Amino acid sequence: MKDSKKIQVCEPLIAKSAKKYLKDCIDSEWISSSGKYLETFEKKWASYCCAKDGIAVTNGTSALQVAFKSLDLKPGDEVIMPSFTIISCATAIIEAGGKPVLVDCYPDTWCLNIEQVERKINSRTKALLIVHMFGHPADMDSIMSIVRKNKLFLIEDAAESHGAMYKKKRVGGFGDLSCFSFYANKLITTGEGGMVLSNNKKLTKKIRSLRNLSFKSERRFYHTEIGYNYRLTNMQAAIGISQIENLKTHIKIKRDNTFFYNKIINKMRLPLRLPMERKESKSVFWMYGIVIENHQFDAVYLANELTKYGIETRPLFLGMHDQPVLKKMKIFKKEKFPVTEELSKYGLYLPSGLKLNKTKIKRICNILKKIFDEF
Numbered sequence: 001m002k003d004s005k006k007i008q009v010c011e012p013l014i015a016k017s018a019k020k021y022l023k024d025c026i027d028s029e030w031i032s033s034s035g036k037y038l039e040t041f042e043k044k045w046a047s048y049c050c051a052k053d054g055i056a057v058t059n060g061t062s063a064l065q066v067a068f069k070s071l072d073l074k075p076g077d078e079v080i081m082p083s084f085t086i087i088s089c090a091t092a093i094i095e096a097g098g099k100p101v102l103v104d105c106y107p108d109t110w111c112l113n114i115e116q117v118e119r120k121i122n123s124r125t126k127a128l129l130i131v132h133m134f135g136h137p138a139d140m141d142s143i144m145s146i147v148r149k150n151k152l153f154l155i156e157d158a159a160e161s162h163g164a165m166y167k168k169k170r171v172g173g174f175g176d177l178s179c180f181s182f183y184a185n186k187l188i189t190t191g192e193g194g195m196v197l198s199n200n201k202k203l204t205k206k207i208r209s210l211r212n213l214s215f216k217s218e219r220r221f222y223h224t225e226i227g228y229n230y231r232l233t234n235m236q237a238a239i240g241i242s243q244i245e246n247l248k249t250h251i252k253i254k255r256d257n258t259f260f261y262n263k264i265i266n267k268m269r270l271p272l273r274l275p276m277e278r279k280e281s282k283s284v285f286w287m288y289g290i291v292i293e294n295h296q297f298d299a300v301y302l303a304n305e306l307t308k309y310g311i312e313t314r315p316l317f318l319g320m321h322d323q324p325v326l327k328k329m330k331i332f333k334k335e336k337f338p339v340t341e342e343l344s345k346y347g348l349y350l351p352s353g354l355k356l357n358k359t360k361i362k363r364i365c366n367i368l369k370k371i372f373d374e375f
């Protein structure tokens, strides 16, 4: 397969203004972890998501780490979270001294199952971690009423859902804290990067301190708590601002490509479950994820076939309850999460980069059809 024929799973778009802002950082010699772009980036992103404060950090994983660390979890404190997600969610809770408690997800939106959340709440439950999965907002009305009724902290992981909306309100502004990633495959990228948004002044202050080695303002090099160096640079923030300026375009590309894929695949009548959005939600369709509905073969088979034609794919998450490293720690009872297991085994995502076009999508769909026809 010639390289030019290959279709990558993900390609970022770099805004023109990135070069200008970056040049300004270099010309002004503000290249490290303070400067006007950092402050502006935090303010702009918080205000876009209708949150009070933003604390920029090195990546989405460190955002989750300082977010949970700020909650002061005590041994035995439980945090309910989805089984279908990235491992950073579980490790952040464990490292902060909490116990992750899992719930399954819905087969259509892939977001966490609300009925199961309600069943898992008890006197030890301290917080709820929700993940807006693959660009689709979680079920926010039910979630807000659960956290209010039970006085739980709400943490949002919106790493895949920049700009997604639930009833005209953007994700990232609902929780006490919300975590974003700006990795290369996300809707906004700074190369590597992340941010915690906060609606709680006390937690904001704590997270700012945790990000910077828990320095005390009263006395330099005097520490009463363990902190981290999770500082983002002014240069990354400069790129981030240019990305916010282009987010509307990125969202439009993701949505248009998803609807175009859906239209073609629906016409072909392939046995695939396709991305959708619920009535009250506006998804940003982070990646075009599909599930082989009749289980005639699994996602590994389909991925291998697509690779033969130069089409790159990625598997979906493996459930937290199936992660060897977490199993070894015996945190979870031998529970089953059938939807998560179905998605891991029969799901994958197709090329969804910001440089994808209709010609490439048509080619991908034709090859998909050929694979199903020839099986």
Ligand SMILES: *Cc1c(COP(=O)(O)O)cnc(C)c1O
Binding pocket: 059, 060, 061, 062, 085, 086, 088, 089, 131, 157, 159, 160, 180, 181, 182, 183, 193, 194
């Ligand atoms: C990407 C991602 C993260 C982690 O972000 P990094 O910047 O790669 O550390 C966290 N949560 C979700 C849901 C993600 O998709």
